[in-house]
Amino acid sequence: xxxxxxxxxxxxxxxxxxxxxxxxxxxxxxxxxxxxxxxxxxxxxxxxxxxxxxxxxxxxxxxxxxxxxxxxxxxxxxxxxxxxxxxxxxxxxxxxxxxxxxxxxxxxxxxxxxxxxxxxxxxxxxxxxxxxxxxxxxxxxxxxxxxxxxxxxxxxxxxxxxxxxxxxxxxxxxxxxxxxxxxxxxxxxxxxxxxxxxxxxxxxxxxxxxxxxxxxxxxxxxxxxxxxxxxxxxxxxxxxxxxxxxxxxxxxx
Amino acid sequence: xxxxxxxxxxxxxxxxxxxxxxxxxxxxxxxxxxxxxxxxxxxxxxxxxxxxxxxxxxxxxxxxxxxxxxxxxxxxxxxxxxxxxxxxxxxxxxxxxxxxxxxxxxxxxxxxxxxxxxxxxxxxxxxxxxxxxxxxxxxxxxxxxxxxxxxxxxxxxxxxxxxxxxxxxxxxxxxxxxxxxxxxxxxxxxxxxxxxxxxxxxxxxxxxxxxxxxxxxxxxxxxxxxxxxxxxxxxxxxxxxxxxxxxxxxxxxxxxxxxxxxxxxxxxxxxxxxxxxxxxxxxxxxxxxxxxxxxxxxxxxxxxxxxxxxxxxxxxxxxxxxxxxxxxxxxxxxxxxxxxxxxxxxxxxxxxxxxxxxxxxxxxxxxxxxxxxxxxxxxxxxxxxxxxxxxxxxxxxxxxxxxxxxxxxxxxxxxxxxxxxxxxxxxxxxxxxxxxxxxxxxxxxxxxxxxxxxxxxxxxxxxxxxxxxxxxxxxxxxxxxxxxxxxxxxxxxxxxxxxxx
Numbered sequence: 153x154x155x156x157x158x159x160x161x162x163x164x165x166x167x168x169x170x171x172x173x174x175x176x177x178x179x180x181x182x183x184x185x186x187x188x189x190x191x192x193x194x195x196x197x198x199x200x201x202x203x204x205x206x207x208x209x210x211x212x213x214x215x216x217x218x219x220x221x222x223x224x225x226x227x228x229x230x231x232x233x234x235x236x237x238x239x240x241x242x243x244x245x246x247x248x249x250x251x252x253x254x255x256x257x258x259x260x261x262x263x264x265x266x267x268x269x270x271x272x273x274x275x276x277x278x279x280x281x282x283x284x285x286x287x288x289x290x291x292x293x294x295x296x297x298x299x300x301x302x303x304x305x306x307x308x309x310x311x312x313x314x315x316x317x318x319x320x321x322x323x324x325x326x327x328x329x330x331x332x333x334x335x336x337x338x339x340x341x342x343x344x345x346x347x348x349x350x351x352x353x354x355x356x357x358x359x360x361x362x363x364x365x366x367x368x369x370x371x372x373x374x375x376x377x378x379x380x381x382x383x384x385x386x387x388x389x390x391x392x393x394x395x396x397x398x399x400x401x402x403x404x405x
Numbered sequence: 406x407x408x409x410x411x412x413x414x415x416x417x418x419x420x421x422x423x424x425x426x427x428x429x430x431x432x433x434x435x436x437x438x439x440x441x442x443x444x445x446x447x448x449x450x451x452x453x454x455x456x457x458x459x460x461x462x463x464x465x466x467x468x469x470x471x472x473x474x475x476x477x478x479x480x481x482x483x484x485x486x487x488x489x490x491x492x493x494x495x496x497x498x499x500x501x502x503x504x505x506x507x508x509x510x511x512x513x514x515x516x517x518x519x520x521x522x523x524x525x526x527x528x529x530x531x532x533x534x535x536x537x538x539x540x541x542x543x544x545x546x547x548x549x550x551x552x553x554x555x556x557x558x559x560x561x562x563x564x565x566x567x568x569x570x571x572x573x574x575x576x577x578x579x580x581x582x583x584x585x586x587x588x589x590x591x592x593x594x595x596x597x598x599x600x601x602x603x604x605x606x607x608x609x610x611x612x613x614x615x616x617x618x619x620x621x622x623x624x625x626x627x628x629x630x631x632x633x634x635x636x637x638x639x640x641x642x643x644x645x646x647x648x649x650x651x652x653x654x655x656x657x658x659x660x661x662x663x664x665x666x667x668x669x670x671x672x673x674x675x676x677x678x679x680x681x682x683x684x685x686x687x688x689x690x691x692x693x694x695x696x697x698x699x700x701x702x703x704x705x706x707x708x709x710x711x712x713x714x715x716x717x718x719x720x721x722x723x724x725x726x727x728x729x730x731x732x733x734x735x736x737x738x739x740x741x742x743x744x745x746x747x748x749x750x751x752x753x754x755x756x757x758x759x760x761x762x763x764x765x766x767x768x769x770x771x772x773x774x775x776x777x778x779x780x781x782x783x784x785x786x787x788x789x790x791x792x793x794x795x796x797x798x799x800x801x802x803x804x805x806x807x808x809x810x811x812x813x814x815x816x817x818x819x820x821x822x823x824x825x826x827x828x829x830x831x832x833x834x835x836x837x838x839x840x841x842x843x844x845x846x847x848x849x850x851x852x853x854x855x856x857x858x859x860x861x862x863x864x865x866x867x868x869x870x871x872x873x874x875x876x877x878x879x880x881x882x883x884x885x886x887x888x889x890x891x892x893x894x895x896x897x898x899x900x901x902x903x904x905x906x
Contacts, residue, residue: 368697377681377688
């Protein structure tokens, strides 16, 4: 179990890792994640499940150098068995049928969005994506984003909000689904609220146990305390208190 | 389950000394590391009795004809029985007696609130003397067995494959498979009992380490992880199977378990979801739950301080609450080098629910107790980090439904205290997700069971421990596990009798 079947390098900094775990592959839904320990005494790190093959019992995750994961990429080997792999965790995304969806994110933000986009298309949604070039990870993800969208718009940090805002204003968007840096999500959430467009955000929080014990991933949603690991990772972006999230995240930087 | 008090050796042992001579012996004092030394490291504070101490303490036991201690023990250990074996230096014999009723003697000897259970019912109390140190003796017997086993079969830390070689041939009399959800004390007790009764038992654990709260919630200096591992290894030897990283409800559903042929399920998922007080500032950086604090220290880097320690180090640390978890957390803070390690508790010192021994240890280690104080707000500095807490001063009013005097606010009595780290330890809620179709839950999410059989409203599902009773103790959780095992086994046996050929 938990054997690394394949390591596909996207770039010097980013790899896609294919892991064998039949239970997780069968159960995983878009929006779910796993928690991995790469060595016996290592940290527990959450990763979005980006793709599954239920028949072969495989799941794919994407690991990006940086994010404190530098040495992990160096020790990963094919046919190695991961000591711990827990999942699928989190509540699955609720993807509507036949709607016009706008996905927004920076590079690593799109990693968890990919399975949502694929599912949305199979449900007859029109999938548009705005990708901002905040990170180098974008480059290697673009082919996949292109493959699962009807329309891809590229933006810079300063034009990003403008483009999204215009699309909503022109009535081209039923719902926005976002993932990325907290500040970016906060601004975009404000804009969707202003324009009265539904919006979900997929939060990427630090986690320790991932099963609701530690409370480190807690976030206020509509005045209620929620845990990203057991109640999320997807929340109504109009209700998330991004300010207190921004404040909390600094402690662990 | 009581042994024969009138066996020749035991009667002779009683005649060796008069009760008067026995009661004249003062209670033996458990050797402990000095406070100055122990705060510099993570070593177990109580060092355990020496052989001679254990025998002397065992001599104090009067071997009463109608022992109250057994009734005071939630799992009804045969206390005089094992103690008298210690007195005659038959330590394996003592362990054999304990093994019949408990799977975690080394753990219970350390973390049970004996002063409220067995020792509270000891005849010495009635005489106005200190009770027999039952907990210390239980620990002695278990530690003796473990030390001997480890001497004969040294275990390398990670080599679990080796264990399978030395596995005794499991005696599975029955074809039925039963599943246990959660590897904490309740699940382990259930698993041990069911396996000894001859059923195939598999324990599922969501975390990467087995032992549940015994591992993630109790620090090394109170309960070394190696002791929990030993108890688990013993269960593996008798044939219990364990599967870690398997979150029932997610990785496998309850339906999957049924489909895989499990005929009975015991749910012992515990109560570890942290409670908050709902006051301003609880989400500030610098405010964390006791679980976050303890998991980072106990589980992420067991025994290693400094790893993941950046956010965990505070010059002034306040732990909110007065339970065992709060005391554990504040003693961790002392060991992390805090200048001020404080307990903030809304009732008085005497009302604190933590074990008395733990409170004494904390006191010796320099922990400050700010009692009759309740935080009303955590205050941030200009950068948004925690810098202080506002405490509402309280006084004690009339007793509430728990029998303890209710704390009442003193108007306008607010105190501000500077802190760098606040650890919240004000209780726990049942672990999510405990829901499955057809299961009745309480308002807070505890599973409702029949108190006699521990059977839930869903067919073939039993439950016990904190998921049923809310935050409680290791020993009560174990007691539930044993009760559930007995009634599930009875249900199986009745069903088998129905089979006609």
